[in-house]
Amino acid sequence: MSNKESIVDIPTVNKIARLSRLNIPEASKQNLTNDLNNILGFVAQLDEVNTSDVKPLASVTGHKLPLRSDKVTDGNIEDLVLKNAPESSSGFFVVPKVIE
Amino acid sequence: MNESFNLKPGQINGETGIWEMVIGLEIHAQISSKSKLFSGASASFGAEANSNVSLVDAAMPGMLPVINEFCVEQAVKTGLALNAKINNVSIFDRKNYFYADLPQGYQISQFTKPIVGEGEIIIDLDDGLQTTIGIERLHLEQDAGKSLHDQHPSKSYIDLNRTGVALMEIVSKPDIRSPQEAGAYVKKIRSILRYVGACDGNMEEGSLRADCNVSVRKSGEEFGTRCEIKNLNSVRFIIQAIQSEAERQVEILEEGGKINQETRLFDTSTGETRSMRSKEDAHDYRYFPDPDLLPLEFSDSWVQKIRETLPELPDLLKKRLVTDFGITPYDASILVEEKDYVDFYQKAANGKDGKLTANWMITELFGALKKENISLSNSPISPENLGQLIALISDGTISGKIAKDVFAEMMISKKSPSDIVKEKGLEQVSDDTEILKLIDKVISENEDKVKDYLGGKDKLFGFFVGQVMKLSQGKANPGIVNKLLKDKLK
Numbered sequence: 001m002s003n004k005e006s007i008v009d010i011p012t013v014n015k016i017a018r019l020s021r022l023n024i025p026e027a028s029k030q031n032l033t034n035d036l037n038n039i040l041g042f043v044a045q046l047d048e049v050n051t052s053d054v055k056p057l058a059s060v061t062g063h064k065l066p067l068r069s070d071k072v073t074d075g076n077i078e079d080l081v082l083k084n085a086p087e088s089s090s091g092f093f094v095v096p097k098v099i100e
Numbered sequence: 101m102n103e104s105f106n107l108k109p110g111q112i113n114g115e116t117g118i119w120e121m122v123i124g125l126e127i128h129a130q131i132s133s134k135s136k137l138f139s140g141a142s143a144s145f146g147a148e149a150n151s152n153v154s155l156v157d158a159a160m161p162g163m164l165p166v167i168n169e170f171c172v173e174q175a176v177k178t179g180l181a182l183n184a185k186i187n188n189v190s191i192f193d194r195k196n197y198f199y200a201d202l203p204q205g206y207q208i209s210q211f212t213k214p215i216v217g218e219g220e221i222i223i224d225l226d227d228g229l230q231t232t233i234g235i236e237r238l239h240l241e242q243d244a245g246k247s248l249h250d251q252h253p254s255k256s257y258i259d260l261n262r263t264g265v266a267l268m269e270i271v272s273k274p275d276i277r278s279p280q281e282a283g284a285y286v287k288k289i290r291s292i293l294r295y296v297g298a299c300d301g302n303m304e305e306g307s308l309r310a311d312c313n314v315s316v317r318k319s320g321e322e323f324g325t326r327c328e329i330k331n332l333n334s335v336r337f338i339i340q341a342i343q344s345e346a347e348r349q350v351e352i353l354e355e356g357g358k359i360n361q362e363t364r365l366f367d368t369s370t371g372e373t374r375s376m377r378s379k380e381d382a383h384d385y386r387y388f389p390d391p392d393l394l395p396l397e398f399s400d401s402w403v404q405k406i407r408e409t410l411p412e413l414p415d416l417l418k419k420r421l422v423t424d425f426g427i428t429p430y431d432a433s434i435l436v437e438e439k440d441y442v443d444f445y446q447k448a449a450n451g452k453d454g455k456l457t458a459n460w461m462i463t464e465l466f467g468a469l470k471k472e473n474i475s476l477s478n479s480p481i482s483p484e485n486l487g488q489l490i491a492l493i494s495d496g497t498i499s500g501k502i503a504k505d506v507f508a509e510m511m512i513s514k515k516s517p518s519d520i521v522k523e524k525g526l527e528q529v530s531d532d533t534e535i536l537k538l539i540d541k542v543i544s545e546n547e548d549k550v551k552d553y554l555g556g557k558d559k560l561f562g563f564f565v566g567q568v569m570k571l572s573q574g575k576a577n578p579g580i581v582n583k584l585l586k587d588k589l590k
Contacts, residue, residue: 093260
C-alpha cells in the first residue's frame with residue numbers, strides 16, 4: 001500500500017468540501033484526509049497493472065445504451081414536482097435570492 | 101492617426117501599434133425535439149411554470165436518464181453538415197456545479213469524447229469574400245432551468261421547464277479575426293441548422309445563443325489571455341460585445357496591465373462588458389463519466405442512412421442557382437440565406453427568366469414584405485403568381501412599369517397578375533396602328549415642337565416619347581413607340 005505518499009492534503013479537502021457545499025468540522029479534517037488517502041492509495045494499486053492493450057470497459061453486462069423515441073410521455077405533474085419544495089408560489093420553486 | 105485609414109475589420113489602432121483580435125465561439129443550439137434529451141417531458145417553449153417537468157428533470161432520487169434518439173440523429177446530421185468527423189463512440193460526463201436552477205447538481209454533457217469532432221465551414225463576408233472557420237467539436241448536453249430574480253425582493257423564482265432540454269454545443273476553433281466574421285459565422289451556423297432542421301435558430305426565444313471567447317495580440321504574437329462573454333442572443337450584440345471587449349483589453353494591456361481570464365456579461369444598455377461576480381472555483385467542474393449512461397454507440401451504416409437524409413446545403417445550393425438560373429453569386433447568396441427563400445424562388449422561377457425573377461423577388465417582394473412587416477411564408481403573393489408576373493413581363497404583355505402597379509395590386513388583393521391585367525385592361529399595346537394613332541395625335545397637338553425638333557433640337561425626342569406613353573396610360577410598348585416615332589419624325 002502506498003498510503004505513505006499522500007495524494008490529498010487538508011487544503012485539497014477544504015476545496016472539495018467547498019465545491020460540494022459540505023460543511024466539515026475542523027476536528028474531522030485530518031481524519032478525513034487520512035481516509036481519502038487510504039482509499040486513493042488502495043485504488044492506485046491498479047496503476048501497477050499493465051493495461052496498454054486493454055480497451056476501456058464501460059459495462060460488464062454487454063448492454064448498449066438504450067434509445068427512446070422522441071415522444072412526450074411525461075410532465076404536467078407540477079404538484080408532484082413541487083411537493084417537497086420548502087417554498088413555492090404560482091407554480092415556481094421559491095429559493096433565497098441567487099444573483100449572478 | 102493616419103494609419104487608422106488602413107485598419108482592417110478586427111484591428112484596433114492602439115497607442116503602441118495595431119492589435120488584432122482572436123475570437124472563438126461556442127454556440128448553444130436547442131435541438132428541435134418534441135421531448136427532452138433524457139426524459140419524456142415536453143421541450144416546448146412558453147408553457148406554465150414547471151409543467152414540462154418529469155421526475156427525471158426534477159432529479160428525484162432513483163430516476164434514470166434515457167436518451168432521445170431524435171436528438172442523437174440531429175447531432176450527427178449537423179455534424180455531417182459541418183463537414184465534421186462523426187465519433188461512433190461518445191461518452192456522457194457529469195459537469196458538476198451548484199446553482200438553484202440545476203436540480204441534479206450537475207449538467208449531463210460530453211467532455212472527453214464528444215459525438216462530433218473536427219470540421220469546418222465557409223463563411224460569407226460583406227465584401228463578397230469567403231473564409232474558412234474550423235470547428236473544434238459538437239457535443240450534446242442538457243440545458244439548465246430558468247431563474248427569475250425580479251419577482252420578489254429577497255427570493256428567486258425557479259422554473260424547471262427548460263431543465264434537461266437538449267442542446268448542441270458547437271465550438272469553433274479560434275480562427276475568427278473580427279466581430280464581423282463572428283457575425284457571419286453565427287449566421288452561417290444558424291442557416292445550416294435551419295436547413296438541416298436540427299434547430300429553429302430562433303435567437304429571440306433563446307434557441308440559439310453564443311458565448312464568445314475574445315483575446316487580443318500584436319500580429320504574429322502568441323495568443324493573449326482570453327475572456328469569455330456569456331449568453332449573447334443576437335448577431336448585433338455579438339458584434340458589439342466583441343468590439344467593446346477587445347478595446348477594453350487593449351486599453352488594459354497598453355497601460356501595462358494584465359488580462360484576468362474570466363467570464364464576463366454584456367450589458368446591452370451600456371454596450372460594454374462587465375465581470376461576472378463568479379466564485380474563484382467556478383470553473384472547477386470535476387467532470388467524470390456519468391455512471392447512469394453507457395457510451396453512445398452507433399454504426400457507420402446508421403450514419404450513412406442519416407447522410408442520405410441531408411438536404412442540399414446552402415453552399416452547394418448557391419452554386420447550383422448560379423448555374424441553373426443564371427443569377428449573380430450575390431443574388432444567390434441572399435436567396436440561400438433561408439430555406440424558405442430558395443423554395444419560394446425555385447417555384448417562382450420555374451420555366452421563367454431566372455435573373456428577372458431574382459430581381460423582382462429580392463427588390464420588390466422583399467422590400468414590400470419588409471415594409472408591411474410580413475414574413476415570406478405569409479406573403480400575399482404566391483410563388484406561382486410572382487412567376488406569372490415575370491412571364492407577363494417577359495412575353496411583352498405588360499411593361500416593367502405597369503408590372504409595378506400590378507405588383508402593388510397583388511400585394512393588396514392577392515389576385516393573380518393575369519386577372520388584374522385583364523380586369524384593368526393593362527395589356528401592353530404593341531400594335532403598330534394603335535400606336536401610330538397616338539403618335540399622330542401627339543404630333544398634331546405639338547406642331548411647334550415638331551418644327552424645333554426637325555430644326556435640330558434632338559433633345560425633344562424624349563418629350564414626344566413621354567407624351568405618347570402618357571396618352572396610352574403607360575400601356576404602349578416603349579420600344580415600338582421609339583421606333584415608330586423615329587420613322588415619323590424623319
